Each structure stands twice: as structure tokens, then as C-alpha cells.
Amino acid sequence: MRDNVFNKKVFIKSVKENLMTQYRKDLSTASNQEIFQAVCISVKDVIMDEWLATQQTFAREQPKTVYYLSMEFLMGRALGNILLNLSAYDEVAEALQELGLDINAIEDEEPDPALGNGGLGRLAACFLDSLATLGYAACGCGIRYRYGMFKQQIIDGFQIEVPDNWLEHGYPFELRRPEYRYEVKFGGHVEQEVDENGKLSFVQKDYRSVWAIPHDMPIVGYKNNLIDTLIIWDAEAKEVFSLDSFDKGDYQKAVEEEMLARNLVDVLYPNDNHVAGKELRLKQQYFFVSASIQRAIERFKQKNDNLMDMPKKIVFQMNDTHPTVAVAELMRILLDDEHLEWDEAWEITTHCVAYTNHTIMAEALEKWPIEIFERLLPRVYQIIDEINRRFVLEVQARYPGNDEKIRKMAILYDGQVRMAHLAIVAGYSINGVAKLHTEILKKQELRDFYEMFPDKFNNKTNGITQRRFLGHGNRLLAKWVTDKVGDKWYTDLSVLKELTDYADNPKAQEEFMEIKHKNKVRLAKYIKEHNGIDVDTNSIFDVQVKRLHEYKRQLLNILHVMYLYNVIKENPDVDIYPRTFIFGAKAAAGYETAKKTIKLINNVAEVINNDSSINGKIKVVFIEDYKVSNAEMIFAAADVSEQISTASKEASGTGNMKFMLNGAITLGTLDGANVEMYDEVGADNIFIFGMSADEVIEHEKRHDYNPIDYYNNDPQIKKVLNQLIDGTYSANDRELFRTLYNALLHDKEADKYFILADFRSYAKAQQKVNRYYQDKNSWAKSAILNVANAGKFSSDRTIQEYVDDIWHLDKVKIDNTGA
Numbered sequence: 001m002r003d004n005v006f007n008k009k010v011f012i013k014s015v016k017e018n019l020m021t022q023y024r025k026d027l028s029t030a031s032n033q034e035i036f037q038a039v040c041i042s043v044k045d046v047i048m049d050e051w052l053a054t055q056q057t058f059a060r061e062q063p064k065t066v067y068y069l070s071m072e073f074l075m076g077r078a079l080g081n082i083l084l085n086l087s088a089y090d091e092v093a094e095a096l097q098e099l100g101l102d103i104n105a106i107e108d109e110e111p112d113p114a115l116g117n118g119g120l121g122r123l124a125a126c127f128l129d130s131l132a133t134l135g136y137a138a139c140g141c142g143i144r145y146r147y148g149m150f151k152q153q154i155i156d157g158f159q160i161e162v163p164d165n166w167l168e169h170g171y172p173f174e175l176r177r178p179e180y181r182y183e184v185k186f187g188g189h190v191e192q193e194v195d196e197n198g199k200l201s202f203v204q205k206d207y208r209s210v211w212a213i214p215h216d217m218p219i220v221g222y223k224n225n226l227i228d229t230l231i232i233w234d235a236e237a238k239e240v241f242s243l244d245s246f247d248k249g250d251y252q253k254a255v256e257e258e259m260l261a262r263n264l265v266d267v268l269y270p271n272d273n274h275v276a277g278k279e280l281r282l283k284q285q286y287f288f289v290s291a292s293i294q295r296a297i298e299r300f301k302q303k304n305d306n307l308m309d310m311p312k313k314i315v316f317q318m319n320d321t322h323p324t325v326a327v328a329e330l331m332r333i334l335l336d337d338e339h340l341e342w343d344e345a346w347e348i349t350t351h352c353v354a355y356t357n358h359t360i361m362a363e364a365l366e367k368w369p370i371e372i373f374e375r376l377l378p379r380v381y382q383i384i385d386e387i388n389r390r391f392v393l394e395v396q397a398r399y400p401g402n403d404e405k406i407r408k409m410a411i412l413y414d415g416q417v418r419m420a421h422l423a424i425v426a427g428y429s430i431n432g433v434a435k436l437h438t439e440i441l442k443k444q445e446l447r448d449f450y451e452m453f454p455d456k457f458n459n460k461t462n463g464i465t466q467r468r469f470l471g472h473g474n475r476l477l478a479k480w481v482t483d484k485v486g487d488k489w490y491t492d493l494s495v496l497k498e499l500t501d502y503a504d505n506p507k508a509q510e511e512f513m514e515i516k517h518k519n520k521v522r523l524a525k526y527i528k529e530h531n532g533i534d535v536d537t538n539s540i541f542d543v544q545v546k547r548l549h550e551y552k553r554q555l556l557n558i559l560h561v562m563y564l565y566n567v568i569k570e571n572p573d574v575d576i577y578p579r580t581f582i583f584g585a586k587a588a589a590g591y592e593t594a595k596k597t598i599k600l601i602n603n604v605a606e607v608i609n610n611d612s613s614i615n616g617k618i619k620v621v622f623i624e625d626y627k628v629s630n631a632e633m634i635f636a637a638a639d640v641s642e643q644i645s646t647a648s649k650e651a652s653g654t655g656n657m658k659f660m661l662n663g664a665i666t667l668g669t670l671d672g673a674n675v676e677m678y679d680e681v682g683a684d685n686i687f688i689f690g691m692s693a694d695e696v697i698e699h700e701k702r703h704d705y706n707p708i709d710y711y712n713n714d715p716q717i718k719k720v721l722n723q724l725i726d727g728t729y730s731a732n733d734r735e736l737f738r739t740l741y742n743a744l745l746h747d748k749e750a751d752k753y754f755i756l757a758d759f760r761s762y763a764k765a766q767q768k769v770n771r772y773y774q775d776k777n778s779w780a781k782s783a784i785l786n787v788a789n790a791g792k793f794s795s796d797r798t799i800q801e802y803v804d805d806i807w808h809l810d811k812v813k814i815d816n817t818g819a
């Protein structure tokens with residue numbers, strides 16, 4: 001089947017036909033966007049057959065299915081990835097070339113669907129890719145936000161948020177399926193009714209409701225004919241609002257339902273690792289969770305008559321606390337719609353739901369005021385109340401007289417619903433996302449729960465898909481790797497280990513550095529086009545791209561740049577190899593300190609880049625609108641990967657792995673998955689600095705950290721900090737960076753993230769980088785060894801662990817002969 005359509009001639013013919021039928025145009029008059037759409041239609045033809053074959057196989061074989069419930073799926077562009085996984089990328093590129101078109105330009109026509117904030121959403125996308133590739137039945141469930149993550153513009157150094165209308169031209173790979181809609185109810189009140197058999201039941205009355213309309217996106221497995229589905233739910237008003245209802249007396253209700261549907265999925269909350277606690281967000285959560293669970297149960301019932309068998313066929317993985325209302329919604333459906341007894345419903349629920357924790361940041365802990373919960377979801381709240389009542393009894397039985405335990409562990413406490421506690425009490429598995437993170441959960445954050453349910457806890461270190469982040473993002477290196485060790489790495493990344501043999505080989509080193517250089521040239525071109533800055537492609541590309549957050553310490557990085565600049569100014573002959581410091585980061589719209597940090601980076605860039613006296617030794621670039629599509633290019637071009645979070649704060653990180661896979665050397669703290677990267681690659685091939693997680697946690701407990709000491713005792717640190725408020729980087733407004741200065745020295749929790757404590761150690765590690773890069777062979781060797789040891793960080797490995805330890809899915813083979 002595939003061969004046919006991706007036969008060049010057939011493909012070209014099909015694209016031309018699509019142009020004609022869709023736009024009545026030919027190649028000479030069609031725009032790139034129109035050609036892109038036409039190409040997608042041709043690709044979709046192939047996908048449809050395989051998708052159907054997959055669904056038929058699932059229907060026949062009834063494999064156990066994981067429903068991955070996530071508020072975010074940061075998919076990035078689909079076309080290139082789909083072609084790669086269909087093993088048609090090269091053919092299509094050649095076909096387009098014959099038509100005088102560059103495949104990159106056509107790929108650039110696709111909006112970058114940004115239905116996620118950062119790591120958590122991108123992880124969900126990598127997981128789907130791995131699930132399909134490994135041959136498992138999986139269904140991603142999320143929200144079809146009309147506006148995903150905003151587009152970032154930098155104007156006069158400030159971040160400006162611009163709405164990203166990704167659906168403007170229609171999204172070619174989604175399939176709207178109104179015939180599979182579900183009703184989701186909000187508000188009203190609960191009444192008790194007795195049915196004809198004398199059985200008591202609970203009925204929600206006077207509610208407002210919307211339709212949840214699924215849109216399917218194909219998740220194409222790598223060369224295995226299997227296509228899983230990502231469902232994103234759109235909201236629609238139940239009845240088209242009509243003036244008729246005015247006469248019927250429910251005009252008000254019709255207006256409210258219309259409004260509810262219209263706002264519900266308008267926009268993704270742009271916070272990473274931070275909750276805003278807005279009522280609309282809880283509505284979004286319940287909306288997609290309810291629809292997804294209704295669908296899962298309906299599908300299950302089509303082939304099974306005993307609901308008690310559900311855990312054999314279904315698992316709901318809750319991606320952080322955002323979808324944990326699933327626990328109560330599943331109970332509600334089993335109790336009220338399926339009329340099971342509490343114990344039966346609880347038995348099913350507690351064997352069907354599992355929870356992943358992604359953060360220990362206090363501001364990310366989801367708690368909802370009971371008042372909101374009860375008003376919005378009255379029946380669901382009753383159920384949570386009952387789960388809590390039973391759980392508290394259990395705690396009392398286990399720890400008689402220990403009220404402290406109840407205070408710490410109850411689901412309902414102090415007027416709030418603690419979503420993590422709900423997930424832990426009901427979930428049969430609770431996992432962290434890197435070894436260190438899981439240990440911190442067990443020993444600190446979730447200690448009481450670990451003590452009570454030790455068997456539920458496990459670790460699943462995050463991973464990334466090599467198909468997108470090496471295969472698609474870095475085609476030169478991908479080819480080099482394939483030349484050396486064969487192409488098995490596409491589905492078994494551990495084979496990269498065989499590259500170890502080449503690490504010492506001068507020719508291989510040269511080839512590797514040559515590829516890195518070409519990727520740097522590609523990025524330099526992008527920077528020139530987007531930022532108007534010329535960068536030296538022979539300089540060290542030192543990169544920190546990720547969300548802007550205080551704990552990630554972009555501030556440490558830029559303060560160090562300011563320090564280096566001072567050093568060069570004082571001693572122009574100092575041995576510093578040319579370096580380009582590259583930043584990319586979005587700040588949540590309401591996060592002032594983060595936005596100030598972006599402004600600081602841009603102002604420092606302005607001063608340094610325009611100072612000819614330093615001979616271009618250092619340059620600073622802030623790449624506007626960091627997103628999945630430019631990320632692929634950035635990883636490929638990096639020499640140094642900055643992973644410098646305060647130890648204990650970054651649960652895992654996944655950017656760190658993408659850099660490693662692309663042969664950048666990590667400069668980082670022993671935090672998150674950096675710890676495991678260090679174990680894999682060895683101390684000689686990574687630059688580690690700073691306090692350990694234990695040290696940080698100790699200081700936090702003892703409240704004994706005083707940043708002022710560093711300021712007073714280290715004149716160079718003092719100078720840099722003073723430059724925040726003496727106009728060096730804000731000549732027209734000396735007060736501009738006062739808040740950053742105060743946050744480091746004078747605020748209540750001054751230097752909460754230990755920037756000054758780690759500064760010297762960071763500067764020293766940076767100096768090591770400076771020297772090491774000048775020994776080209778050693779550098780190349782270490783870089784190659786980073787690629788060679790990145791195998792563990794494939795999301796294929798992560799997913800196989802989830803399958804083995806938590807999900808227990810059946811492997812499916814799709815026979816493509818019939819398709």
C-alpha cells in the first residue's frame with residue numbers, strides 16, 4: 001500500500017490532483033500553504049487505510065488499552081514526523097524537489113500545534129510516539145484548545161504574548177467525529193430518587209451541559225503499520241441557541257450553555273509548574289476527563305458484559321494532578337449510570353487508575369476550594385467526600401489517635417480538595433519521573449503516603465523519542481550514526497553504545513565536528529533571519545532553552561555572562577574561546593520575575609553584542625518564540641547544554657536528554673535526570689557543579705542560607721549585582737532590574753534558588769568548558785560519548801517500563817496485507 005502511494009510518480013500525480021480539486025490551481029499558481037495542504041491530503045490517504053486496519057485489529061483482538069489523560073499534548077508539527085515514521089521522508093523530499101520545491105519550506109507551512117506548556121506536554125507527545133512504535137493500543141485524551149501556547153514576540157527586549165491561531169487554515173491531520181460525542185454536565189444540584197425496585201439513586205438536576213466532540217489525530221508508529229489515536233475534545237453548545245426557547249422559558253439556560261461551550265476550550269493556561277486556580281480550568285479538567293471516561297466505558301461495553309473485567313482491558317494514566325478528577329468521575333459513572341455497589345465501583349477504579357507526579361514545586365500543587373468544586377460538580381464532590389470519609393477511617397485505624405496524620409493526608413482539608421491525595425488514595429501506581437525525584441517523593445513530599453502504601457510507589461525515568469529529535473531534527477547526524485552502527489537505533493536506541501568504538505577515532509571525530517558545524521551554520525542562518533544578529537559559527541554554542549522559571553536559573557546563566565564581560569573588559573587578553581550564549585524561553589504571562597529576566601537577557605545582549613572592544617569574544621542571543629519546531633534545530637547545533645536548575649527542583653527535565661542525543665555536553669547540577677545522565681556518560685564527559693539536592697534540602701529545612709555573605713565576600717559577585725541597579729544594562733531606567741536585585745539579596749526568601757551559593761562553582765565549571773573546547777579531540781570524543789550513552793533516554797525504554805510494571809498492555813501486530 002505505502003509503496004504505491006509513495007512511489008514518486010504516483011505521489012506527484014496525487015498532489016497535483018489535490019491542488020486541482022481543492023483549489024482549482026496548478027503548481028505554478030498554488031501557494032506553499034496550498035501545496036502543503038495538498039501534500040497532507042495525499043499522506044492522509046495512506047494513513048486512513050492503516051488507521052482503519054489498526055482500529056479493526058484492536059476491535060478484533062481487544063488488547064488492553066492505555067488512556068493517557070493529559071491536559072497537554074505538545075505535539076509539534078506532524079507532517080515531517082509522519083513521513084519519517086512511514087519511511088517515506090526521502091521519497092517525498094525527492095518528489096517535491098522534482099517539482100522544484102524544498103520539503104523544509106513545505107514543512108514550515110504547518111502550524112506548530114502547541115497544546116502544551118513545556119516538558120509535561122512534550123513528554124505526553126513522545127509517549128504516544130513510542131506507544132505506537134512499540135505496538136501498543138493507546139489513546140491520548142486531551143483538549144482541542146482553540147488557542148494553544150501563545151506566540152512570543154520580543155519587542156524592545158520585552159516579551160509580548162500574541163495569540164496563536166493554529167486552526168486558522170484548518171488542521172489537515174485532524175478528523176472531526178461528531179457522531180461520537182458525549183454530554184458533560186456542570187452545576188445544578190443532586191436529588192435522591194427511589195426507583196421501582198426500591199433502590200436509592202442520585203440524580204443531578206438543573207445542570208448546564210455541553211457536547212464534547214472528539215477530533216482524532218493519527219499517531220503513526222515507526223514502520224509498523226500501526227496508528228494509534230490522540231483524541232482532542234472540542235466543546236459545543238447542546239442546542240443551537242434559538243429565540244424559540246424564550247417562549248419555552250429556558251432562554252436563560254440556553255444562553256448559559258452557549259456561553260459555557262464557547263469559553264470552555266478557548267485557551268490553554270500558559271503556566272508551567274504553577275497553578276492559577278481558576279474555575280474555568282477545573283471546568284476544562286472535568287470536561288475532557290468525563291468525555292474520555294464515558295468513551296472508554298462505552299467501548300469496553302461493546303465487547304464485554306462484566307464491568308468487573310475493566311481493569312483487564314483499560315488503564316487510565318493520569319498525567320500529573322490535572323486529570324485526577326477522573327477518580328471520582330469513574331466512580332460516578334459506575335455508581336450512578338451502571339448501578340454498581342460502592343465496593344464494586346471502588347474495586348474497579350482502584351485497579352484502573354494510575355498517577356504520575358511531575359513536580360514537587362509547592363506552587364504547582366493543585367488544590368481546589370471545596371466551594372467551587374461543590375458548586376461546579378455537585379455529584380462528583382459528594383463522591384470525593386465519601387472517598388475521603390472512608391480514607392480517613394483507614395488512617396485512623398492504622399494510626400490511632402494520630403490527628404497529625406489526618407491533617408497531613410486527608411483529601412479534604414482546610415476547605416480544599418487536594419487533588420494529589422485523591423490520586424494517591426485511588427491510584428494503584430504512583431510514579432515519579434527520575435530516580436532522584438522519586439526518592440524525594442518517597443522521603444519528603446509524599447512520605448506519609450509512602451509509609452502507608454509503599455508498594456504503589458515506583459520510578460519511571462522520562463525519555464524522548466529519537467525519531468523526532470535525532471531522525472527528523474538532525475538528519476546529518478542521523479545519517480552519520482546509521483553509517484556507523486546501522487539503522488536499528490530508530491527502534492532500539494541502546495545500539496548507540498556501539499558508537500563508543502568511534503569516540504577515539506580522529507576521522508570520526510572530524511566528521512562529527514563537521515556535522516556539528518553544519519548544524520551551527522543552519523542555526524546561525526535562522527538567528528540572522530529572526531534576530532538580525534550575526535553569530536560566529538566557530539564559537540562555542542552554549543544553549544539554555546526551556547520555560548523561564550526561577551528554579552531553572554536562567555538568571556544564574558546571565559549573571560555569569562555579565563561577570564565574564566567584566567573579566568574581559570578588565571583584561572582584554574584573557575584566554576576566552578569565543579562563545580555564543582543562546583537563550584530561548586517563554587515566561588507565563590503573569591510571571592513578573594520571569595519576564596524581567598527575559599528583559600535582562602535582552603539588555604545584556606544589546607550592550608555586549610554592540611561593544612566592539614571585546615572583539616566578538618562573547619555574544620548573547622535570545623531566540624524569539626522557542627517552540628518544538630525550532631527546538632529541533634537548536635538541539636542539533638548545541639555544543640554546551642545548560643541544565644542548571646537548583647538541585648532537587650527539576651523533577652526530570654527532558655531537554656537535557658535531547659541535547660545529549662545530539663552530542664552536546666551537559667553543564668549541569670546533579671538534579672533530575674542529569675544524575676542518571678552522569679551515571680551513563682561518566683564524570684569525564686559532563687560538567688557538574690553546585691550544591692547537591694541533599695544540601696539544598698538541608699538549607700531549606702534549617703533556614704540558614706544568607707546570600708548577603710556571598711555579596712559581601714566576593715567582589716566580583718558584588719560588582720555584577722550592583723550592575724543590576726547602576727544603569728549598566730538599563731541606562732534609561734536604573735530601577736528596571738531592582739526587583740531582580742532585591743529577589744537575590746533583600747526579599748523575604750532572598751535568593752530562594754541558591755544562585756549566589758552556586759555562582760563560583762558554576763563559573764569554575766564554565767572555565768573548564770572554555771579550556772576543554774580548545775582541545776578539539778577531547779571535546780569531540782566526549783561529545784560522541786554523549787551520543788553513545790544516550791540510549792537509556794529513549795521514551796521507548798520509558799514506555800516499555802510503564803508497560804511492564806504498570807499498564808501490562810498486550811503487544812499488537814498489524815497485518816498490512818489486507819489494508
Ligand code: CRA
Nearest residue numbers: 119120358359433650651652653654
Ligand atoms: N514542568 C517538570 O518540571 C519534567 C516534566 C515531565 C515538569 C520537568 O522536570 O521533565 O514535568 N513538571 O515529567 C510539571 O509540569 C506539573 O509539573 C514540567 O514540565
